[in-house]
Ligand code: FES
């Protein structure tokens with residue numbers, strides 16, 4: 001039989017307990033969105049390794065995808081007052097996000113219309129947008145205001161001097177921008193995410209940390225390290241007693257929105273279940289320095305670690321912020337529920353403090369990327385919204401675990417990032433210029449490549 005005639009089961013899954021089986025044991029009613037399953041077979045062809053390493057491919061991605069796709073630029077809470085502004089940078093483009101009126105956020109190309117200087121470099125608050133070079137000045141809404149020598153610019157009218165804008169819109173407390181004037185409405189892209197997140201209160205959350213670091217690999221290499229769980233037993237063996245891996249669930253809800261879910265307080269099905277006691281699950285989980293586990297007692301007889309830990313998180317979060325978590329399922333309190341919005345935004349579902357990932361190329365460098373991790377906590381029930389935590393940029397020499405605000409996540413992120421420079425180097429050394437994907441576990445990654453190709457081919 002020729003290789004091409006080989007048949008295989010495109011519906012093959014781990015032969016054992018599924019995530020849905022674990023949900024059946026939940027102590028609460030599980031929301032409909034977690035019961036949704038939407039896998040799709042997207043083909044089994046290899047992808048060229050050069051798609052991660054070629055400068056030509058990178059330029060195609062920039063021109064056809066990055067300059068067109070909706071992308072998360074910041075949180076609404078980062079520019080709450082009129083005059084607040086912030087700079088978002090992608091590839092070699094700079095975008096100035098401005099709160100120009102109480103209910104209005106505008107995104108401008110961050111370039112002076114005189115001789116091109118960036119209008120701002122960081123974040124802050126201004127009553128007008130004044131260029132630091134020769135003093136041309138704009139209103140917060142982009143209308144031209146003045147320049148020091150108007151007699152010399154009589155040939156320019158107000159329309160010519162109107163600051164060019166990008167499309168901007170908000171969802172879930174995030175500000176998204178697109179460089180494409182013909183981009184579809186943001187909600188066409190967000191689509192199913194809206195009903196999935198309807199009870200998880202993204203808008204009522206505040207940034208409690210925001211950490212970034214340059215990673216020496218292509219932006220897709222780092223993004224895709226967070227689109228599957230099959231690396232966990234090898235890369236993070238210490239979490240096998242209390243996080244599931246090869247039975248994780250993967251879903252494609254639209255061209256843009258995908259998800260993976262791994263259960264917490266349940267052991268990897270690769271371990272012999274008889275060797276992992278419920279107390280061991282509890283002990284290993286609580287040893288990982290997450291602030292939301294508190295006052296852990298010996299596990300009472302007859303209670304599972306999962307039920308116990310879910311209640312523990314409900315109680316400790318309520319003590320922190322006053323919200324009632326009583327109706328939320330164990331899954332929503334514990335599990336790793338990672339949603340992605342194409343091309344580079346990932347937001348965790350559920351009621352734990354929300355983690356957000358964003359991956360961007362590092363300027364025009366095909367071989368390096370910027371990884372960012374945010375945490376969003378619910379604003380206290382009876383308290384004022386705290387100011388968002390400022391961005392902390394880790395230097396080349398700093399590890400993720402040096403950012404103590406990440407808690408136990410830092411060590412996990414170090415393990416993840418530990419692979420990535422060597423992925424990039426290996427891709428450049430590929431002997432067959434091929435990367436192979438699993439039909440199920442790498443489904444989201446394959447969709448990522450398919451979508452980039454569709455943009456490059458002009459289908460989107
Ligand atoms: S470049 Fe901005 S005022 Fe001249």
Ligand SMILES: [Fe+2]
Pocket residue numbers: 225231232235236412416
């Ligand atoms: Fe990982």
